Each structure stands twice: as C-alpha cells, then as structure tokens.
Amino acid sequence: MRIVVLAGGIGGARFLRGLKQAAPDADITVIGNTGDDIHLFGLKVCPDLDTVMYTLGGGINEEQGWGRDDETFHLKEELAAYGVGPEWFGLGDRDFATHIVRTQMLGAGYPLSAVTEALCDRWKPGVRLIPMTDDRVETHVAVTLPDDASAEGPGERKAIHFQEYWVRLRASVPAEAVVPVGAELAKPAPGVLEAIAEADVVLFPPSNPVVSVGTILAVPGIREAIADAGVPVVGLSPIIGDAPVRGMADKVLAAVGVESTAAAVAEHYGSGLLDGWLVDTTDAGSVERVEAAGIRCRAVPLLMTDLEATVRMADEALALAEEVRGA
Amino acid sequence: MRIVVLAGGIGGARFLRGLKQAAPDADITVIGNTGDDIHLFGLKVCPDLDTVMYTLGGGINEEQGWGRDDETFHLKEELAAYGVGPEWFGLGDRDFATHIVRTQMLGAGYPLSAVTEALCDRWKPGVRLIPMTDDRVETHVAVTLPDDASAEGPGERKAIHFQEYWVRLRASVPAEAVVPVGAELAKPAPGVLEAIAEADVVLFPPSNPVVSVGTILAVPGIREAIADAGVPVVGLSPIIGDAPVRGMADKVLAAVGVESTAAAVAEHYGSGLLDGWLVDTTDAGSVERVEAAGIRCRAVPLLMTDLEATVRMADEALALAEEVRGA
Numbered sequence: 015m016r017i018v019v020l021a022g023g024i025g026g027a028r029f030l031r032g033l034k035q036a037a038p039d040a041d042i043t044v045i046g047n048t049g050d051d052i053h054l055f056g057l058k059v060c061p062d063l064d065t066v067m068y069t070l071g072g073g074i075n076e077e078q079g080w081g082r083d084d085e086t087f088h089l090k091e092e093l094a095a096y097g098v099g100p101e102w103f104g105l106g107d108r109d110f111a112t113h114i115v116r117t118q119m120l121g122a123g124y125p126l127s128a129v130t131e132a133l134c135d136r137w138k139p140g141v142r143l144i145p146m147t148d149d150r151v152e153t154h155v156a157v158t159l160p161d162d163a164s165a166e167g168p169g170e171r172k173a174i175h176f177q178e179y180w181v182r183l184r185a186s187v188p189a190e191a192v193v194p195v196g197a198e199l200a201k202p203a204p205g206v207l208e209a210i211a212e213a214d215v216v217l218f219p220p221s222n223p224v225v226s227v228g229t230i231l232a233v234p235g236i237r238e239a240i241a242d243a244g245v246p247v248v249g250l251s252p253i254i255g256d257a258p259v260r261g262m263a264d265k266v267l268a269a270v271g272v273e274s275t276a277a278a279v280a281e282h283y284g285s286g287l288l289d290g291w292l293v294d295t296t297d298a299g300s301v302e303r304v305e306a307a308g309i310r311c312r313a314v315p316l317l318m319t320d321l322e323a324t325v326r327m328a329d330e331a332l333a334l335a336e337e338v339r340g341a
Numbered sequence: 342m343r344i345v346v347l348a349g350g351i352g353g354a355r356f357l358r359g360l361k362q363a364a365p366d367a368d369i370t371v372i373g374n375t376g377d378d379i380h381l382f383g384l385k386v387c388p389d390l391d392t393v394m395y396t397l398g399g400g401i402n403e404e405q406g407w408g409r410d411d412e413t414f415h416l417k418e419e420l421a422a423y424g425v426g427p428e429w430f431g432l433g434d435r436d437f438a439t440h441i442v443r444t445q446m447l448g449a450g451y452p453l454s455a456v457t458e459a460l461c462d463r464w465k466p467g468v469r470l471i472p473m474t475d476d477r478v479e480t481h482v483a484v485t486l487p488d489d490a491s492a493e494g495p496g497e498r499k500a501i502h503f504q505e506y507w508v509r510l511r512a513s514v515p516a517e518a519v520v521p522v523g524a525e526l527a528k529p530a531p532g533v534l535e536a537i538a539e540a541d542v543v544l545f546p547p548s549n550p551v552v553s554v555g556t557i558l559a560v561p562g563i564r565e566a567i568a569d570a571g572v573p574v575v576g577l578s579p580i581i582g583d584a585p586v587r588g589m590a591d592k593v594l595a596a597v598g599v600e601s602t603a604a605a606v607a608e609h610y611g612s613g614l615l616d617g618w619l620v621d622t623t624d625a626g627s628v629e630r631v632e633a634a635g636i637r638c639r640a641v642p643l644l645m646t647d648l649e650a651t652v653r654m655a656d657e658a659l660a661l662a663e664e665v666r667g668a
Contacts, residue, residue, distance in 0.1 A: 056441065056448060085415075086413055088413055088415075088433075089416065089434045089435065089437050089438050090438075091435075092434075092435045092437075092438030093438045093441065095438075095463060096438065097463070098441075098442050098445075106415075107413065107415040107416045107419075107434040107437075108415045108416065108418075108419045110416050110419075110434075110437070111416050111418075111419030111422075111423065111425075114383065114420065115420065115425050118382060118383050118425075133423070136422060136423050
C-alpha cells in the first residue's frame, strides 16, 4: 500500500510514528511543510522537515517534541554574548550541524529535496520525506502589535515571519492574516505529484490546518493532484472539544475565518478534497454535521498519549479510508 | 609607550599576556597572522587571531593553549555523523559562534579588520588586535606524501593547506616549501603601517619565524615599515637548545634552509630588520655569533612556564630595546 501524508511538525511526526507501526509494509511518502523555514545566522533552518526526520530517525527530544536529544546550547549562548540574535529561537549545538550541512549543500546548488534526501541517508526515517517545494515559501502573519511590544508607536500593523509569531510572541496577539509568501509561484518538489498520483490513500495527520497542511495545499498543483487522485483522502482533527490538542491552531484558524471545532476544520478542507474525517469521541456530536457536508466521519479517541494510542488512530484512519473506498 | 607586536598563535598570545603585565600603561598593537586562516563548513576560521583574542580576553582553554574553555564538541560530532569533515580540525560548540559571527559580518561586506574589532568589543583583550591584511593569504606547504598516506600513488608531491600539514599530518613529513599564497598581492590592513610608524618598540614574540612572523613580514610593506621605523626591533627566540619550545618550528625552518638554532633564526631575520635578540640561557654560547651578525643579543630564561616567567621575558625584551635605543 502506498500512503501519502501531508505533515507539519510535531503532530505530523508523532502521527507518522504510529502510522509506520500500523502499516509496517506500506510505502509512505511524507510531503513536508517548508513554510515555517527560516534563515538564522546565515543558515537555512527547516523546523518541520527536521522534526519529522529526527522523530522518525530516533534523534528527537521526546519531551519537547522538537530539537535534538542530549542537546546543549553553548553556541547559542556565545552568539548572545556577541550580541547576535534572535535569542528566542532555540537552536542547539547538535541541531546546528543539520543546518550547516543543509546550507552548504544548498550553497553548492543542490535543491532542498536532494538535500533532505541526503540528510535522511543518515537518519533513515523509514519514510520518503519530500519538501512540498524546492522554491522559497515563507509564511508571514499580519498582526497589530500592542503599544508596549513595538518601538514604532501604538497599534502598529505589520507582517512578521511565522516563527516570530509562533515562537517569540507565542501567538499572544490575534493573527489578522496568514500568508504563505511565494506559494503562488512555487512548484511542487520533484516526486510530490508523482507520489500523490500513485498513492492508494492520502492522509492529513492532526497537524495545523492553516500553517502546516494549509501551506502545503497552497502550492499550486498539490491540492488539485489530491482531489484528482481518485483515492480516499482521510484526515484527523487537530481540534478536540473546541481547542487545539497542542499548539495554538485556534489563533491561525480565526485568521482564515474558521471556528476552532473539529467540524469547522473538516468543512474548511471541504468535501471536494476530503473524503473521511476522524473527530475525537468528545466531539461525537459533530459527526452528523461533518457527514452533512459530504464527508464520512467517525468519532474515535484522538489523543496521541503514547505510541499505542497513536497506532490505533492510524488504524482508524486507514479503516475509514477502506470504508470510503468500498462505498 | 607604543608597542607593536607581530603575533602568531599560542606563543604570541602567551607572550602578550606577560607583556601587558610588564607594561601596564603601554599602548599595545598586535598585528596578527592570518596565513593559517581556513574555511571550514562555509565558515571563516582565524586560528591565530582567535587564540590572541581568547587568551587575552579570558576565554582560552589554558591547558591546550587554543580553543575555548568549558568547551563541548557536539556540533562536530554531528557533522561527522553526517559524514562531513574534516574531523581532524577541532572546532568546539562555543568556538563555532565566533566563526559564525565573523562569517556573517564578512558576508555583509565588512573587512576582516572591522570584524576583528567587533569581536574584540566582546573580549576586550586590552590590546588593539589587527589582522596583518584584509586580503586573503593562505599558507600552503609543499610535501611529498609517503605511499600509504596518498590514494593517488607513491610519493605524490602536492601543496596542502598549512592546517592540514600542521594539524592533520602533525608535520610528520618534511616541508619542502612554505608559500604564503596571495601574500604578494596583499595590502597591510588599515592601521598596520600607521601603528608601526608610530611605534616606540617593535617586538617579535617567540612565535614561529616562518609561518607566523614570517607570513606577516611577507605582506608587502610591513617588513619595510618595520625596518624604516627607526625604533628598536627586538625578538625572542622560539628555539631553545636546537629545538622549538613548542610546536614544530624546526620542520618549517628546514623548508626555508634555516637550521633550528636560536642564532640561525636571528640571522634569518637579519640585522637589517632586527636590532636585538633574546636567546635562552641554554644558548648563551650563541650570543657571540648573533652579535657578530650585527644584532645585540642577551641570554635570559625563555621558558613561559608561568605568567611570572613570561612577565620577566617581556621585561628583558623591553630592557634590550632601551639598550638598543641608547646605543
């Protein structure tokens, strides 16, 4: 079985770990979000790709869900001592190596997809990890900074990098708009459309529907390829009982006019794209609404509390896909 | 008093620590060797400048004499895990920060002299540290690699970077030639010639006469400025009893046809450049030979065993300079 998964960072990576165990013989291709990539200290940092690679390759910091295990932060301390920032982005000493190798290879002319493959040669994640595009896409968030957060006067409206919104501001101000800058001119990376065309199932893990899955779908050609693939497309809700399981998805959902409920996210994807949707048992009451939108829906436990629970979620997603296929 | 010192790495840095204490009110300008600079992982590394900066700024690893104190090597371990080398060059996590800041500033268009000044803003070495040049000079060593060290056949003659000769091969094969590539087209960095012209004394610490002091003198204009300054120029022998105090100076002295003795090194600099020369008490027998070459010479203890001994050496050098001046 060939499975294509559209993945953001932590949620996507953890779901993939369950999926690998639920479908050990499957050929899994992960299309990774690169909209949250950022240049820091002259280095290209790809947080979502790295979270998937480290999580599946056994190098992740399990507790925080991102960054390397057994990590130190001496280089960052020294940069701060030189007065060089930003200090709010947590790059560890081991993690820096990934960004140095990536930056060197990009500088030598390799596309990000080839670089990602080379990095995965070491980590052996057990899936094929492809960035959504080799072109530069950068998610920006429009915010109005409160008086005290801005040196440039009260209520300044500006667009900031997604990482600045997410990590520095911790989504503490409303996102007025979320724009994947450059997406409209980006092309899917080599292998992306082919993997979708050959897939038996397409899955949306419980990743952020706006800044993770949404950004991937914003690359022209990807949404269409999924809609046209003629195979079951099944997603898992990242929202349980009106709040995101983790992260701050509600903040960016508001920016695109979508309420923070499992049903609203399904409707946001729409029946033209999505065939099946899993909501948490807490949200069993919304199954009817989702099905009324033309999307087959089941309520099952959706908390990835441990690997076993995650494997069961992947099993449920694959079962729903088969149900869709048989319908 | 204005003192100009031509410094290599460890020997120069340690001597400078003594000199600062011997002449606390002096205005000391250090002209640093950049011939051993190397690009690694896309970063510009300046080993000699950093050794001076860390040593005088209180950040040096005292035992090894180079690199940072309280250092870890996680980034380097990870690069090796990616198969990225060279593994023989010891870059620590804290040290990496210096090279990242330097590389970013160079990339922004600042010359190395301005970058060095910016880095010194943090370290406050208590001297003015100027690279010998803002241009690229790279010391190469011609060697014939033995059969087993080369994949390309027996006895291959090739030119390798000084760091590869010094650090990787540990000077285990004869240096057939030492060439400061690019030196003939290099210009002294801003401030170098001015500092020499305004100096009251010029000192050559017990640094390597070929690849440290020799490289600085190879930048057109520097040797001439020192010879023309009309002030005492005094050096300290890095050779004690026919062997270098530390390092492998004998290997590169052979390449330029100079025997490894304190007297031969003085003659190599020559009376056109050097006015005074300190040899170790072990080499008291060579004082006559040095003076016969037109260079005033004294035999004093020259082992920098501790700060106190180093301060005495600096005192002796300054005393000899005054003796030269009064003559």
